[in-house]
Structure formats: C-alpha cells, structure tokens
Amino acid sequence: MPKLNIRIYGDDVLRRKTHYIKKFDDRLAKLVDDMFETMYESGGIGLAAPQVGLSKKLIVVDTQDEGEKIALANPKIVWKSQNCLIMKEGCLSIPGVEGEVVRPDRIKVKGNDPKTGEEIVLEASDLFARVIMHEMDHLNGVLFIDRLDDSERAAIEGQLQEFAAA
Numbered sequence: 001m002p003k004l005n006i007r008i009y010g011d012d013v014l015r016r017k018t019h020y021i022k023k024f025d026d027r028l029a030k031l032v033d034d035m036f037e038t039m040y041e042s043g044g045i046g047l048a049a050p051q052v053g054l055s056k057k058l059i060v061v062d063t064q065d066e067g068e069k070i071a072l073a074n075p076k077i078v079w080k081s082q083n084c085l086i087m088k089e090g091c092l093s094i095p096g097v098e099g100e101v102v103r104p105d106r107i108k109v110k111g112n113d114p115k116t117g118e119e120i121v122l123e124a125s126d127l128f129a130r131v132i133m134h135e136m137d138h139l140n141g142v143l144f145i146d147r148l149d150d151s152e153r154a155a156i157e158g159q160l161q162e163f164a165a166a
Contacts, residue, residue, distance in 0.1 A: 004038040004052040009094045009163040011053075015141040018055045021073040024117035028058075032071045032114045035060045044092045046131040048138030051093050058114060059135035061128070068128040072120065075111035075136055080104040087130060089144045097159050099148045103130050 007013055021028065031054075039047040039060055049058040062069040085105045090098040106125040109132060113120050124132055134144055145153065145160065 003034045003041065006038065006042060006047075006051055006092050007053050008166075009097075009143070009160065010166070011093075013050050013053050013055060014093055014138070014143065016050065016055050017141055018050060018057045018139045020057055021112070021114070024073070024112065024114060028073070029115045031058070032060060036062065036071070039092070042092050045127075046135040047092065048135040050138050050141075057139050059132070059139070061131045061135060063127050063131060065128070068124075070120075070122065070132075071114050072109065072111035072132075073114040073117075075109050075132070075139070077107050077133070077136065078110050078121075079108035081106040085126070085130075087127075089130070089134060091134070091144055093138075094143065094145065094160075094163070097145070097156050099145060099152045099156060101130075101134075101144050101147045103133050103147075105129065107133065109136075 035047050045063050046061045049056040057074045060071045081104045083105050084102050086100050086102050088098050089101045107129045108123050110121045
C-alpha cells in the first residue's frame with residue numbers, strides 16, 4: 001500500500017497553484033522519501049506534492065534510466081527547445097486515462113535540492129524532460145488532460161465523467 005494517499009481527479013488540491021518552499025529541513029527530506037516510496041509502490045515515474053494533497057512546489061521523478069532520478073523543490077524551466085515531441089501520457093491521479101501530449105524534447109530546469117536547499121541546474125531530454133514538465137504542470141494546477149487537443153479530450157471525456165460521479 002502506498003505510503004501517502006494519491007489524490008484522484010476531481011480533488012480540488014489538483015487544481016490549486018502551489019507555494020514556494022522556504023524551509024529545507026528533515027521534515028521536507030522525509031516527505032521526499034515518502035513521495036518516492038509512494039510513486040514506486042504506485043507504479044509511477046513521477047509525482048508532485050499536490051498529488052499527495054500538499055500545495056507545495058515539490059516534485060520527484062525517476063524514469064528508471066541511469067542519471068534520471070531527481071527531487072526538486074521550486075523548479076522552474078529556464079530554457080526549452082523549439083523541437084517538440086508527441087508522446088502518450090498518463091497520470092497516477094487519473095488512473096486508466098491516457099492521451100497524446102505535445103511537449104518540448106529538451107529543457108533546462110533550475111530548482112533547489114529539497115534536502116539541502118542548494119540550487120540545482122539540470123538539462124533533461126526525451127522522457128526525463130517530459131516527466132519533469134508533467135510534474136511541474138501539477139504545481140500550477142494543470143493536468144495532462146488540459147494539454148490534449150480537442151479530439152483527444154473528447155475521446156476521454158466519458159472516463160473523466162466517471163471520476164466526477166465517483
């Protein structure tokens with residue numbers, strides 16, 4: 001069973017903007033560990049704080065490829081490529097729903113190490129970049145379904161309404 005409770009589509013916390021993290025302490029470090037554990041136990045490769053009910057600018061990502069595991073507080077994209085890729089995305093907060101999303105294929109991100117507060121700058125490409133952007137969207141109340149074109153959105157509308165009815 002996941003360590004933290006993952007919030008599901010329809011929960012208001014998923015649509016709220018998040019707050020900057022100013023205090024880097026053992027509590028935040030524990031939260032990061034718990035988020036990684038929850039993500040792994042849920043079969044995900046990324047998780048954002050709003051997905052566990054917290055309006056904080058905090059994400060964890062692990063694509064399972066070497067060098068593609070990161071926890072970031074207060075992440076900000078400082079550069080993105082003009083070249084974009086279309087890939088299928090899903091979300092732990094919208095289980096069973098997928099759609100094709102267009103995103104830049106490379107980014108440069110700046111943020112803080114949640115355990116030390118030190119600044120981190122990293123470049124990411126392909127799946128790693130996509131997962132970081134997907135999780136960062138959560139920090140602004142944006143879900144991947146908001147990035148679908150009209151036909152993709154129409155195709156999943158019935159599934160989304162099932163969440164609302166639950």
